[in-house]
Amino acid sequence: MASILNNIQKQVFFSLQRVQYSLCVLLFFSSVLASSFRAVNQFEVGGGTTLLMPRNTFNNGWGYGMDVGWNFSRKYGVHLAFGNAQVSGKETDSLRLIQSFVLGAELSFRRKDQAYGFTSIGIGSVSGEDNTLFVFGAGIKIPIRQHWLIRIELRDYHPEIGIPFVSFPKSQAAIQGTGGSRYLELRLGISRTLSGDR
Structure with a gap:
């Protein structure tokens, strides 16, 4: 029974x-x-400096990053990012170059001619990792001149996605994903918009 x-x-x-x-x-x-999908057809190209903060075995390291994006509406876009940072070992003096590629979707909270926030979710490939990582981001874009933006973003790399009470890809019940954060990345850069509104 x-x-x-x-x-x-x-x-x-x-x-x-x-x-x-x-x-x-x-x-x-x-x-x-x-939501309204008023076409914007705006492209962003940019680059800047990156602070990579690995969660284990390595110290924080500085590098550079590049971003390319297509905003197909005022709220939604698709972005591809590349990052390159040199980190040192915590226990040894060895140096390691860590590269990352991220493809993701971006949701912007735009206001006309003002700074606005955005969030992103995507998948990423990081050198030294066996599996694809899930990438969560949040940031702010600050218009400085016509077609020029300052872009500040914080990204968090996870081996699994966690939604309350469901864990993917294993479909186990959980409050959050397992595996924890692998890398935290802070980016500060300048972007140029190639067409459409700012």
Whole structure:
């Protein structure tokens, strides 16, 4: 009798888990579809300095980064970023070059001719890592002249995505993803917009 109740409890739990995941996906897509997609067709190209903060075995290191983006509406865009930083070992004097490539989606909270914030989510490849990492970012863009922006962004690299009560890709119940943060990256750069509004 106890095993039957245990099986029923597991089935109910996994059904609720699927419903929660479906609601999250539905909410995301309904907000995207409900927003106005006024075409902007704006491209951004930029670069700047990078502070890479590995979570284990290496000290923080400085480097450079480059970004290319396409904002297909005032709120939504797709960005590709490259980073290159030299770090030193915590226990030894060895130096290591860490390179990263990130492809992600960006959500901007624009205001006309004012600084505005943005968030991003994407996937990234980092040298020395066996698997693709999930990248979460937040930042601010500050218009300084027509077609020129200062871009400040903080990115966090994780081996798994964690949504409350569901962990991906293993589909285990959890409050957050396992594995923790691998790298934290702070970028400060200048971007040039090639067409459209600022």
